[in-house]
Amino acid sequence: MATAEATLRPQDHPAVTVADIRMAHERIAPSIVRTPTLHSITLSKLTGANVWLKFENLQFTAAYKERGALNKLLQLTDEEKARGVIAASAGNHAQGLAYHGARLGIPVTIVMPKPTPTVKVQQTEGHGAEVIMFGERFDDAQAHAYEVAAERGLVFVHPFDDPAIIAGQGTVALEMLEDVPQIDTLAIPIGGGGLISGCATAAKAIRPDLDVVGVQAELYPSMFAKRNGLDLPSEGDTLAEGIAVKFPGRITFDIVQALADDIVLVSERDLEKALSLLLQIEKTVVEGAGAAGLAALLAHPERFAGKNIGLVLTGGNIDTRLLANVLLRDLARSGRLARLRIRLQDRPGALFNVARVFDQQQVNIIEIYHQRVFTTLPAKGLITDIECETRDAGHLDRLVAALAAEGYEVSRVELA
Structure with missing residues (x-):
């Protein structure tokens, strides 16, 4: 005979709750920047929506990723902290984990694909992490990270498919809705799904009617495809490398499936335009993934018209030559x-x-x-x-x- 618990849907026993996110915020608040959520008059006029920007590019490592990384590190046992942690990352997760690991005296090892830009390797090593270069693709680096974790007895810290990581990322939405309670729509970039999972969990608990929209690059529509039962390729050189993830997480997919209202796709041209506008209008530097929310407003104006929209500028770690190229291309198109x-x-x-x-x-x-x-x-x-x-x-x-x-x-x- 089936028990009552067995008949419940997955979301009835969620991997992450708003209580987890509130506790995560209490845990990490002393060591992260409570970034501002500011109204953009010019972008509002331009898009036909009422636009609010959460400046996560102002974190010390210039990305929201350190929220989840710190929340995970603070929940390790003393024995786990002494052994150290390992992750596979070519970007912001690596830097967030390395920075806070150094602060807390926790040894951090990062496995990066060999093609990772030198500047990202140097920044991660600059925070005191050991960097291992392995493989040509992220999947190769991650597989090797699991092997090293087993050999050395290290704790593997997943970049998105971990309840502690998701709870930490959810603190972004918690702050946004505390600071600007009139927000009725969130447009959140999706790579593996950690940020939108945390933000949707917090937002729907606080405001069940709040509209949560995920944004993916057209070249990497992995969550969009899985959600809609489509077989779409996830490959190519996207400006939004921070959300260029081929396979969504198991935990994050379940949360997105239960709580996200929609997922939209944006083109490379939309991403370039959004990045350029943020620099020209808001005088703020974002990476490609950080511009995805605004790109969605540019690509799908009818979807967001007249709404009070919260956008997360997820990070500002962009190669300066790439930034210059994007700006020059925008000048040419205009x-x-x-x-x-x-x-x-x-x-x-x-x-x-x-x-x-x-x-x-x-x-x-x-x-x-x-x-x-x-x-x-x-x-x-x-x-x-x-x-x-x-x-x-x-x-x-x-x-x-x-x-x-x-x-x-x-x-x-x-x-x-």
Whole structure:
């Protein structure tokens, strides 16, 4: 005969409760930054929603991940603390665990895939962790981390599929709703699902009618696909590397399935635009995953119109060269930076006459590329690519029209 407990649904005995999250907050509060949740007037006007931003990029390690890591470390036994912990991570989980492990005197070992950027390796080692480089992919590094944990007797700390980690991440929503109780919607990035699991658990307990929307990159729709019974690939070079997870967690999937109201996907272009807007408008640097919430508002405006939305800027650890590339690409898409391909005749004064048109239109020339040999034009013809800086798309249109009026064959080199 089945017992009453056996007939209950999984969410009737949740792995994480709001009580766990409140206790986690009491535990970690003295050692983390209670980051501000601020209203963005400009982003609200731009998106048609009432936007509130939680600046988790202001944590010491520049990411929310240290909340869960610290909560886990503080619950270890003295014997476990003495043995030390290990994790597989190429990013924010590694730094959060390393930083707080050093503070607490707990030895930390991190296994990273060999292609991990040097800056992330150095930052993790800078917090006192031992870094082991292994494998080409995260899955390889994680499998090796389990092996090392068994060999050395270390405690494995999973980046998301652990109740203590989830409870720690849930403190983000706890603070947001305490600071801004009028929030009625949360748009939360999803990688493995630790953040949305914790935030949904806290939010639904405090406000059962609150709308919880997960956000995944189109290139890594793992939670979206599993939730909707779809077979979608999870691969590619995404700007949102912090949520580039191929397989959602077992615990996190159950929580997301029970508590998340929706999951939406965002393109790479949406992520780039959101990251650029946050820097230009809010003067704050976020990584790709940190821009996912705003990207969802840009990609699905009808889903969020008129709502009081809380967005978590999950982290700010982005490679400076990548950041520069994203900003330049955004300038190009907005028409403020352009490359024009112009067909000329190879004769004296040809380039001067073209430059004269740029001068007349008050357009700044940045670079000029001449091509005489590798072209399909006749021997006396040449192609010139000119990179230039304009005020806006209208200014660029006027330049192109002026060049055409002078008889030049001109085309724009477009971005993907």
